[in-house]
Amino acid sequence: MTATAARGAQAEQTAAAFLRGRGLRILARNYRAPAGEIDLIAEDAGTLAFVEVRMRSGSRHGGALESIDRHKRRRILHAARHYLARRAGAEPPCRFDAVLLTLVIHQGRQSFAVEWLRDAFSVDDC
Helix, strand or coil: CCHHHHEEEEEEEHHHHHHHHHEEEEEEEEECCCCCCEEEEEEEECCCEEEEEEEECCCCCCCCCHHHHHHHHHHHHHHHHHHHHHHCCCCCCCCEEEEEEEEEEECEEEEEEEEEEEEEEHHHHH
């Protein structure tokens, strides 16, 4: 595993633990569909949350939320539709969330500042 892949896996693990700590149930991680991928799929009181996880170590390349551009949102939407088509039963309410992680280094130790944005974008934004 490359260093970048390891940091990404750590970020997704941190995001999943954060969401579980707020009562969400993680249903899938790294859900892959022909047209895209979703980092986390979670259930929040009957609502499906399709979650994009973004990590930044600084703001040199723009903020984490800005990195979820229209092209990326469209790919997430296609993957979400793929996931929903494979589910049995009625389609539940859905939303698109983002968990934004900023790497913090304090006294040589790494941690993440976590920001959770419910409804970070909508289908109309894709």
